[in-house]
Amino acid sequence: MRNHEVTKMQPLLGGDGKISEPGWARGQVWEYDRSKIQSSALRIKERDHYLVMNEEYGAAFTVSDNGYVGAGSVSLFHFRERWEYVETVFIPFPMGKLKMPSTSNGGDVVYRDKRLRLEFRSDVERRMISCDFKDFHEGKPFYCEITLEQPETDTICSAIPGEGKKTFGYSQKINCMPAEGYMSFDGKTYWFNPEEDYGTLNWCRGVWPYDNTLYWSSGNGKVGGKPFGFNIGYGFGNTSAATENILFYDGKGHKLDDVMFHIPEHDDGKPWVFASSDGRFEMEFYPVLDRNSVFSAFLASFERRRAFGKMSGKALLDDGRFIELKDFMCFAEKVHNRY
Numbered sequence: 165m166r167n168h169e170v171t172k173m174q175p176l177l178g179g180d181g182k183i184s185e186p187g188w189a190r191g192q193v194w195e196y197d198r199s200k201i202q203s204s205a206l207r208i209k210e211r212d213h214y215l216v217m218n219e220e221y222g223a224a225f226t227v228s229d230n231g232y233v234g235a236g237s238v239s240l241f242h243f244r245e246r247w248e249y250v251e252t253v254f255i256p257f258p259m260g261k262l263k264m265p266s267t268s269n270g271g272d273v274v275y276r277d278k279r280l281r282l283e284f285r286s287d288v289e290r291r292m293i294s295c296d297f298k299d300f301h302e303g304k305p306f307y308c309e310i311t312l313e314q315p316e317t318d319t320i321c322s323a324i325p326g327e328g329k330k331t332f333g334y335s336q337k338i339n340c341m342p343a344e345g346y347m348s349f350d351g352k353t354y355w356f357n358p359e360e361d362y363g364t365l366n367w368c369r370g371v372w373p374y375d376n377t378l379y380w381s382s383g384n385g386k387v388g389g390k391p392f393g394f395n396i397g398y399g400f401g402n403t404s405a406a407t408e409n410i411l412f413y414d415g416k417g418h419k420l421d422d423v424m425f426h427i428p429e430h431d432d433g434k435p436w437v438f439a440s441s442d443g444r445f446e447m448e449f450y451p452v453l454d455r456n457s458v459f460s461a462f463l464a465s466f467e468r469r470r471a472f473g474k475m476s477g478k479a480l481l482d483d484g485r486f487i488e489l490k491d492f493m494c495f496a497e498k499v500h501n502r503y
Contacts (some may be wrong), residue, residue, distance in 0.1 A: 167419055168405045170194070176323060176334055177201065183332050184403035187249040192336055196266045196369050199383065203330045203371045204229040210264040212273050212284055214293055215382070216310055216343045216363040217472070219493050220244055221354050223308065223347055225293055227262065227273050227282060230503050233464045234258035236282045238297055238306060243452050243472055243493075245372055249301040249488065250424045250457070253280045254345070268336050268367040281344055290314055291341065291365070300349065310345035312358060312363040314338070317328070317391075318417035320410045324401035326372055333370040333400050337384055339393030339412050340384050354501045360386075362393070376501050377424045381438065381449075383475060383494025385410065387487055390414040393492075396423040404456060409440070411479050411487070418482045420444050427469070427498060436496055447477035447489065464503035471496055 168187035176194040178184045181202030184194075201208055211228040224239040232254035241248040255262070255275075265271025273284040281296040291312040300306035321336045342358035362384035380397035393412040409420035423445050426437040435448040451471035459466050474491040481487060 167407065167415055167421065169419070170323070175200070175362040177332075181330060183325050186325055188323075188406035188408070188419070189321040192267055192269060192321055194321070194323050194334060196334060198260065198266065198369075201330075201371060203241070204231070207330075207371050208260070209368065209370055209372060210262070211366075211368040212264065212268075213366040213368075214284065214291075214312075214363055215366070215495070216293070216312070216356060216361070217241075217493070217495075218343075218356065218361040222472075225282060225284070225295065226276050227264075227284065229255075229258040229260065229264055230464065231259055232257050232259065233261060233503065236277075236280050238280075238300065240281070240300075240306065240347065241453060246278060246371055246453055248453060248455055251278060251297065251300050252459075262392070264369075266369075268338070268365065275332070278319070284285055285361075286314075288314075293345075293362075293363075303361055304350050306347070306349045308347040310346065310347070310363070312341035312343055312365075313358060315415065317415035318410075318412060320395050320408055320417060322406045322408050324403060324406060326401045327457060329375065331371050331373060331401070333368070333372055335369070335408065336365070336367040337382065337395045337408065338367075338396060338435045339363040339382065340415075342392040362391075363417055364393075366425065369376075374502055376400055378499050378501065379497070380499075381425070381496035387413070387489070392487060398422070399423075413481060413487065423498070425498065427496075436473075438475075438477075438496075444480040445477075447475050447479075449452070449473055449475045449494070464501075466502065467500040469498050 170187040226237040237252040241249040293310040297306040343356040344358040346355040378399040402465040411418040421442040428434040438447040451473035454471040
């Protein structure tokens, strides 16, 4: 059944190492247990990624364990000034040593070395991002202390089988988390206001093919004075049971079917176009900061095109109400991974 909603708590994997009940859910109903994975520790992927932004600037923070290579990464970007700085510290052969939590609902992610301290801490009501990057860009340090409130709202979780016998993806996206705090770099302090600014969590666990291409777009803001967000994406596994496409309005999720990305080959002023098979998400996206990056280390590499910009169009909620977006700040990306 396409877009099968799962509501019963259960182990993610059965005795055969396959997903027990593929589908999507509004929260983490699947229980992830790394020891139940029937693949080499070199192939297991565990990743926590936070994106915090407003109309003017933002940052992304990642800690990942990809088996034979892990990473702690920070990206700082400014939309009006049109720059982005990215620095990454590589971790050879972590293979579970980072002790990434088995759930997004609790547990801390902490990475420390001589250059970088990056911490994600969480409790029932909030998440905290704390970073001290001593030599972030051009020898200048970066610091941040950011708190994300986590109201009781729907999220989007998906448990998707891969094409291979031992591959699967388990993820959760949490949108519309009000952000409060600051970032400091190069003599400037960048503040976040919880009345207007938001954070997003992308929480991933699984085993996926060495070579894959992923599409992802997400955004948060207010429409009609109420929190609105969306998550769309595709590119991995058998999505006959679920996609990650969803709208969030005033805390409730409104599930979408397939959404396709139509991306111009070059940054020539043409919009990216997003079109859904059910006609409920029809958007044009105009980048204001469009970056291509190529990256390689050990046996891993990726090619990414990530753009931040403004989206306009219409989205349809489950009850038939239209949400009209006009210059809604968000991001979209296409990433080709080999890792």
